[in-house]
Amino acid sequence: MQARSPAGPGGARGAREALGTAGLALIAVQILTGVLLATSYCPSPEAAAGSVAHVERLVASGALIRGLHVWGTSLLVGIVLVHAIDVFGRGAFVDDRRALWIQGTLLGLLILAQAFTGSVLPWDTRGQSAAAIAGELAATVPGVGPGLRRLVLGGEQPGLFTLTRFYALHALVLPASILALAGYHRTRARPLALDGAAAPCARVYGLDAAVVLGTVTTLLALAVRFAPPLVHPPGTAGAVTQARPDWYFLPLYHLLHLAPQGWIFAAGVLLPGALAAVVVLWPWIEPRPEGHRLVASTFAGLVMFAGAVLLVMALAGGSY
Numbered sequence: 001m002q003a004r005s006p007a008g009p010g011g012a013r014g015a016r017e018a019l020g021t022a023g024l025a026l027i028a029v030q031i032l033t034g035v036l037l038a039t040s041y042c043p044s045p046e047a048a049a050g051s052v053a054h055v056e057r058l059v060a061s062g063a064l065i066r067g068l069h070v071w072g073t074s075l076l077v078g079i080v081l082v083h084a085i086d087v088f089g090r091g092a093f094v095d096d097r098r099a100l101w102i103q104g105t106l107l108g109l110l111i112l113a114q115a116f117t118g119s120v121l122p123w124d125t126r127g128q129s130a131a132a133i134a135g136e137l138a139a140t141v142p143g144v145g146p147g148l149r150r151l152v153l154g155g156e157q158p159g160l161f162t163l164t165r166f167y168a169l170h171a172l173v174l175p176a177s178i179l180a181l182a183g184y185h186r187t188r189a190r191p192l193a194l195d196g197a198a199a200p201c202a203r204v205y206g207l208d209a210a211v212v213l214g215t216v217t218t219l220l221a222l223a224v225r226f227a228p229p230l231v232h233p234p235g236t237a238g239a240v241t242q243a244r245p246d247w248y249f250l251p252l253y254h255l256l257h258l259a260p261q262g263w264i265f266a267a268g269v270l271l272p273g274a275l276a277a278v279v280v281l282w283p284w285i286e287p288r289p290e291g292h293r294l295v296a297s298t299f300a301g302l303v304m305f306a307g308a309v310l311l312v313m314a315l316a317g318g319s320y
Contacts, residue, residue: 019079022214029072033066036065037055038171040059043163044160049122052066053232063227067223073118075219077111080107115246119245121163128243131158131166132158133253135153138151138153140268142265251307251310252268257317
């Protein structure tokens with residue numbers, strides 16, 4: 001049986017659809033601001049941080065553009081998480097919605113990959129640390145670890161080819177993939193979501209416009225009021241010495257921090273990979289969610305509780 005929302009297009013169902021439209025709007029903002037930032041960015045270890053600093057200090061509205069880009073990533077990740085929790089909670093992933101669930105999960109992973117590659121590009125303390133961690137995790141994969149590490153870093157140590165590879169992924173490969181998949185997902189999801197709704201167009205599109213306007217206004221307010229810290233090259237005055245990542249990566253970082261020696265692969269590769277596989281395959285794990293959500297509720301509750309505990313511990317610890 002296909003899970004349906006009893007609310008009409010102007011109620012809960014319309015709000016869920018508007019959330020997807022807000023996500024698309026944020027993707028568009030990310031692409032636009034990313035293009036503007038790329039016009040002044042230099043992907044080399046010697047000049048990357050300086051080029052970002054140049055944008056922030058000397059380019060007209062450069063600090064605002066970077067603020068929109070940084071906060072846009074956080075809002076986009078947040079919207080994806082809220083949407084995933086909503087779909088999972090309603091059991092709206094069975095029958096003809098299985099493909100949508102897989103598309104949405106892959107889209108979320110691509111957005112996280114986009115956020116991670118972007119954190120490397122300033123090549124400040126945090127960026128260099130992120131690149132080093134990616135190389136270390138790749139090196140732990142049994143059998144192919146050393147070769148995979150060289151593939152990720154472009155050599156034995158983080159450097160020029162690491163930065164150019166991450167830049168190519170962040171500026172070319174991932175945006176094109178995200179835009180194509182998000183557009184396709186949206187065109188497939190809306191007819192199912194509005195199936196059976198009477199004359200939905202005016203109410204739905206009006207709600208879309210209101211939510212998008214609210215999202216963009218919130219983004220602008222965050223970028224103006226809470227501008228991201230200015231980038232300084234490592235070793236210079238004002239340089240950030242901590243390597244703390246954005247909030248959505250903090251639980252994984254802290255898990256790696258807590259993992260004993262020899263357990264890095266399990267904590268940083270095996271566990272996240274297994275969790276992603278379970279999420280993707282959930283429509284087959286729980287093909288008929290109506291009436292017996294105990295397993296799903298327990299699973300989701302444990303994952304969210306563990307993530308929240310790790311996040312709080314990381315924020316309180318301040319070790320990176």
